[in-house]
Amino acid sequence: MYRRLLLLGLLAQGEMHGYRLHEFLERWLAVCSDLKRPTAYFLLDKLAQEGYVSVSIAREGNYPERKVYSITPAGRDYFLTLLRENLATAERVYYPGDVGLAFLHDLPAAERLELLQVRRAGLAAALAQLESVPHREGALGLIIERNVALLRADLAWLDSALARAAAVDSLMGERTTSEP
Amino acid sequence: MYRRLLLLGLLAQGEMHGYRLHEFLERWLAVCSDLKRPTAYFLLDKLAQEGYVSVSIAREGNYPERKVYSITPAGRDYFLTLLRENLATAERVYYPGDVGLAFLHDLPAAERLELLQVRRAGLAAALAQLESVPHREGALGLIIERNVALLRADLAWLDSALARAAAVDSLMGERTTSEP
DNA sequence: TTTTCCATGTAACTCGTTACATGATTTC
DNA sequence: GAAATCATGTAACGAGTTACATGGAAAA
Numbered sequence: 475m476y477r478r479l480l481l482l483g484l485l486a487q488g489e490m491h492g493y494r495l496h497e498f499l500e501r502w503l504a505v506c507s508d509l510k511r512p513t514a515y516f517l518l519d520k521l522a523q524e525g526y527v528s529v530s531i532a533r534e535g536n537y538p539e540r541k542v543y544s545i546t547p548a549g550r551d552y553f554l555t556l557l558r559e560n561l562a563t564a565e566r567v568y569y570p571g572d573v574g575l576a577f578l579h580d581l582p583a584a585e586r587l588e589l590l591q592v593r594r595a596g597l598a599a600a601l602a603q604l605e606s607v608p609h610r611e612g613a614l615g616l617i618i619e620r621n622v623a624l625l626r627a628d629l630a631w632l633d634s635a636l637a638r639a640a641a642v643d644s645l646m647g648e649r650t651t652s653e654p
Numbered sequence: 655m656y657r658r659l660l661l662l663g664l665l666a667q668g669e670m671h672g673y674r675l676h677e678f679l680e681r682w683l684a685v686c687s688d689l690k691r692p693t694a695y696f697l698l699d700k701l702a703q704e705g706y707v708s709v710s711i712a713r714e715g716n717y718p719e720r721k722v723y724s725i726t727p728a729g730r731d732y733f734l735t736l737l738r739e740n741l742a743t744a745e746r747v748y749y750p751g752d753v754g755l756a757f758l759h760d761l762p763a764a765e766r767l768e769l770l771q772v773r774r775a776g777l778a779a780a781l782a783q784l785e786s787v788p789h790r791e792g793a794l795g796l797i798i799e800r801n802v803a804l805l806r807a808d809l810a811w812l813d814s815a816l817a818r819a820a821a822v823d824s825l826m827g828e829r830t831t832s833e834p
Numbered sequence: 835t836t837t838t839c840c841a842t843g844t845a846a847c848t849c850g851t852t853a854c855a856t857g858a859t860t861t862c
Numbered sequence: 863g864a865a866a867t868c869a870t871g872t873a874a875c876g877a878g879t880t881a882c883a884t885g886g887a888a889a890a
Contacts (some may be wrong), residue, residue, distance in 0.1 A: 476750040477878090483757040493841050504727040507750035513878055515843065536887060538841045553769030557761065560754030561769035569747060572686035572800065574740030576793045577663040582739065589741035596744030613756045620752065620811050627807030633801050657850090673869050693850055695871065718858060718869045 477509055479560055481517055482545060482553040485527055489544035492518055505604075505617050518543050526552050587639060594632050601625040657689055659740055661697055662725060662733040666709060669724035685784075685797050698723055707730050751806055767819060774812050781805040 480503065496514045499507065516525050518541075521527045526549035532542045545553065548652055553654065571593070578586050660683065664675055676694045680686065698721075699709045706729030725733065751773070758766050779820045784802050789795065 476753040480756070483760070486757070486760060491841080498812050503756065506756060507748055510845080510879065512880085516878085537818055538886065540841070553757075554760070557754055557757055558765075560751065560762075561758070561766065562772040562776075563751070564773050564802060565750050566703070566780065567747060567749060568687055569800070569804075570745050571740065571743070572655040572797045573660050573663070575796050575800070576660070576686060577666070577737055578682065578741070578796070580663070580666060580734070581741075585738075586741065589738055592742040593744050596742075600744060600746065601767055602688070607760055613758050616755050616758070616815060617752045619815070620749070620755070620808070623807050623811040624749075624804055627803050631803040635796060635799075669867080690851065692852085692871080696850085716859065720869070 475556065477507065477513065477517060478521065478562065479553070479556040480507055480509065481514065481521065482526065482549055485543055485545040486550060486553050486652065489542050491532070491542045493540070493541035495543070502614065505614075505621055521549065525549070528643070539617075587636065590632065590636055594629070594636065597629050597632065601629060614628065655736065656740065657687065657693065657697060657734070658701065659736040660687055660689065661694065661701065662706065662729055662736065665723055665725040666730060666733050669722050671712070671720035671722045673720070675723070682794065687796075701729065705729070765767055767789070767816065769818055770812065770819075774809070774816065777805065777809050777812065781809060 480499070481495070484490065490498070492515050493509075495518075496509070497509050499509055499514070518527065518529075522529050522543070525548060527543045529548050530542050530544075532540050534540070574644065581589070601622065604618060604625065607618055609619065660679070661675065664670065664678065670678070670693050672691075675698075676689070679689055679694070698707065698709075702723070706726060707723045708726050710724075712723050725815050742746070761769070771818050781802065784798060784805065787798055790798065817818050
């Protein structure tokens with residue numbers, strides 16, 4: 475449902491054709507969604523059928539025909555409804571990574587540490603990448619901030635868990651392989 | 655994919671019939687998944703078709719017939735593969751709540767603060783509920799710990815964002831409605 | 835002239851959910 | 863006798879992805 479909100483929100487800023495819309499999404503909103511192109515086209519047509527956006531064909535210069543979507547009054551209402559609902563809700567998120575943790579003890583101690591080190595590296599890389607984005611103000615800035623905060627917390631937790639695991643293992647005399 | 659890991663992981667601890675499995679999931683693993691009953695049955699049969707689990711019919715006392723699933727050697731291999739992959743990966747999570755943030759400025763300042771206060775309350779409730787679980791050791795404890803850490807970070811971020819927003823609004827002389 | 839960019843779509847598929855259907859058996 | 867529990871399923875639907883298909887224009 476948040477994809478509809480995303481598309482309507484963009485169209486609320488101004489009309490656009492599908493290709494531009496997706497391009498914009500990829501460039502600026504990759505932090506909060508990875509909406510695929512076919513999905514965008516499909517959703518836009520659906521929103522059109524439902525009367526939330528209207529479509530007109532345009533051609534500019536020698537470029538291929540474009541379907542320009544603009545939001546209708548009904549669409550604007552719908553957008554605001556979705557937005558209010560989204561903002562007021564604390565959505566429950568499931569982390570697929572938690573499932574692996576549930577079965578940690580099915581692997582030998584050394585291997586679990588190794589694997590979690592790999593996870594840690596991935597997490598650190600993702601965090602570094604987000605932190606490297608030059609500071610933005612406004613909505614985008616907020617989203618990046620939030621994701622940084624969550625990634626940091628995740629990393630901190632992983633580190634503490636790894637430290638404790640390593641401590642237990644050394645107490646038990648198990649060999650642990652780890653990268654610096 | 656993490657659902658297969660979940661089911662195989664449980665079956666790796668011992669054979670079980672679908673109903674018990676789902677019951678167990680609901681009671682103990684609600685933190686990391688909300689796998690629905692039909693999905694569990696469907697997946698179990700699929701795993702059976704693929705040769706990762708075997709099925710036998712059993713009846714005990716006067717209870718209805720049960721399909722008892724047990725993991726096969728191939729299933730055990732598959733389980734370990736999925737587990738290793740899961741542990742070594744830092745999955746990227748998209749928060750639907752981020753999309754709303756992207757369009758914050760499409761609502762009047764007072765209303766955004768109000769809505770985000772509602773979100774905050776939901777977040778705090780979820781956190782309180784998780785924190786109220788008596789301390790568990792082992793895998794479950796880790797998962798709960800992690801989720802608590804992430805919820806706390808999310809809450810802390812929201813609070814700081816709200817504080818800043820309120821400060822800006824008061825500078826601009828806008829009326830802000832907020833609950834204690 | 836070959837590759838990349840612009841622009842749109844379709845078809846087949848996977849995955850998961852909701853809602854519905856069944857039937858016996860304890861428990862109240 | 864009614865309600866809850868145990869136990870399994872199916873059918874229909876919706877959402878989203880992948881892979882495939884097209885065709886002109888600009889750039890290399």
